[in-house]
Amino acid sequence: MNFNATLIGQSVTFIFFVWFSMKFVWPPIMNALETRKKQIADGLAAGDRGKHELELAAKKAADTLRDAKAQAAEVIAQADKRSAQIIEEAKMAAKEEGERQLAAAQANIGQEMNRARESLREQVAALAVAGAEKILRREVNAQTHADLLGQLKAEL
């Protein structure tokens, strides 16, 4: 083992290399590593957050769907009810109309009947009076017995 100035030369070289490493090599690489580590952590956190948000959105979508279904069912029920009501109303109206027309027809028939009865009565009265006139031609004065004839007519 022979020591000489190489010892000093090596120490100086070593110190220079360490200084260089410390100044120009270590910090940029460490910085890149730290930044990447942070980015990855952030990315994972964002992923978790996204997943959470997705779950919330899915839940919200399910809620909305359920609401919509309920609403649709309600609308359908209402429509059913309304259509039943309309049908009911139409039935009622038809029935009323039928009854009304029936009543009108009956009233018409009654009137006709009355009219026929009236004319029949007059004809019968006239016939009876004509018969009676024929029987009582000479003794019965039409003017004298007009009251009596009118009374008879009313009774018939």
Added chain:
Amino acid sequence: MASEYHSSGEYIKHHLQNLTYGQHPDGTWGIAHSAEEAVAMGFWAINVDSMLVSIALGVLFLFLFRLAAKKATVGVPTGLQNFVEWIVEFIDSSVRGSFSHRNALVAPLAMTVFVWVFLMNMMDLIPVDWLPYLASLAGVPYLKVVPTTDPNVTFGLSLSIFALVLYYSVKMKGAGGFFSELAFQPFPKWMFPLNLILEGVGLLAKPISLSLRLFGNMYAGEMIFILIALMFGGGWVLAAFGGVLQWAWAVFHILIITLQAFIFMTLTIVYLDMAHAEHH
């Protein structure tokens, strides 16, 4: 290649000889041609091969990492950035595991120690003769390609780290606090000379063990590669056997160079953590 040398001893010596440049005792400047000549140059000589290879590897490391750092994006990393991030995260988790205080220096320091030491150790996997042979073609007589087999390199690292340990010990605990940590435990205060010796030895053992462990492992590993390489000069049967051995040792060495770099880094972190810790 061993046949070019007169003896295996010479071959081994040649491989363990640093390219040392300095002043010879006779006043001329030049390259040491033996270990004795290198010693004779005294302290003010320099191992040119260790310096050049280690600086080249360090520059390669910092160039690649700086490239990745400049292009670092927060998005999906590709290629080089992926690789660099892998190492940075590994270092960061090691530092977080062993260092319980706040200090922006420690993690880049640990990364530099780990990657640089690993690259220097990795030179051990290149077959021992390749680079020295290329160098000899270029006219360079000696080349020791694994910087961590040069104690100057490992001590250069560990002493710098030791200086940091002393600096942070004093900074965090104050000079008095640091002294009391050394003098007033583990035994009662009145035995402080004994405490001081015990703790002082413990303190000094840190940089010495740190650098000697790395140096010893790499030196021994390189030595075995050299011994295996000697077999290539002993006929084709021995050469084939040597080839198998070299492959096996290289595979095993992948573990060793990584482990040694990791141990060096971990101990650096632990020593700095101890320097920051208040003793109770």
